Amino acid sequence: MVVPNSLKKERTLKLIEEKDRIEKKIADYGRILEINKNVGMTESLVDEEEFPRNDIDVHQVRHARHQIICLQNDLKELMKQIQKGIEEIHAEAASSSHQGLNEATSSNYSAPVSEMPPLESFVCVNFVSPGSPAEDAGLMMGDEILEFGSINSKNFKDLTMIAELVKNRENQKIIVKIKRGREILENRLVPQKWSGRGLLGCNLVKSVHESIER
Secondary structure (H helix, E strand, C coil): CCCCHHHHHHHHHHHHHHHHHHHHHHHHHHHHHHHCCCCCCCCCCECCCCCECCCCCHHHHHHHHHHHHHHHHHHHHHHHHHHHHHHHHHHHHHHHHHHHHHHHHHCCCCCCCCCCCCCCCCEEEEEECCCCHHHHCCCCCCCEEEEECCEECCCCCCCHHHHHHHHHCCCCCEEEEEEECCEEEEEEECCCCCCCCCCCCEEEEECCCCEEEC
8 A cells, every 4th residue: 555645754754753752861861971970871879888889869860761762762662663753754755756857857857957966864963961062062862974174985984984083183172063853953062071981971973883982
C-alpha cells in the first residue's frame, strides 16, 4: 500500500512534535541534576566512606538519571522513525521533480540547476551532558552535524579529525551547522574545560557506529 505524501508529512510532523516533548522532558530532568551540585550522569553519589552523599538529594538524582536514560532511548528510536519519514518524503519529492524535469526538457525548457550541492550529515549527536559547553551551545541529542568548523561530509575521514579540531580550538568559537528535523541551524560552540569530561560534554557518532566523547 502506497501512503500519500501528504499523510507521510503529517505523520512525520507528529513524530517531530513528540521529539520536542521528549527533549523538553530530558531538559527538565537535566535541571534537577544541575540544582544537585551539577552531578551530571556519571558523578559518584557516595562519599569517600561509601555512604550516600549528604550534599545532594541522592534519590532525586537517581530518579532523574533513570528517566533521562529511558527518554534518550525513546528519543533515539523516534529519531530513526523521523529520519525514515523524511527520507521517504524527499525520495517522493525527488521523483516528482525528476518527472517534471523530463517533461520540461521535452518542451525545450531548461530548468535551473543549483551550483552548490546540499550539505550532508556525517556525524550525529547521541548524548549531551547537562551543564556542558555542548548544551550551552544549544546542541541536542539527535542533531545531525552538517559542518563542524572546517569539517564537512566532503573532507571528513574519521572522528579523530573532530577531536583534533576541538583540542586545537579550546576557548575559541567553532561554528557548527546542524540539521534538526526540518530545520538547518548554525550554533556557536566553544570547547572549554568544565565540571565534566572532555571539552564539549557530548558524544558524537558516525554511521558505522564509531563514537567519540569529547
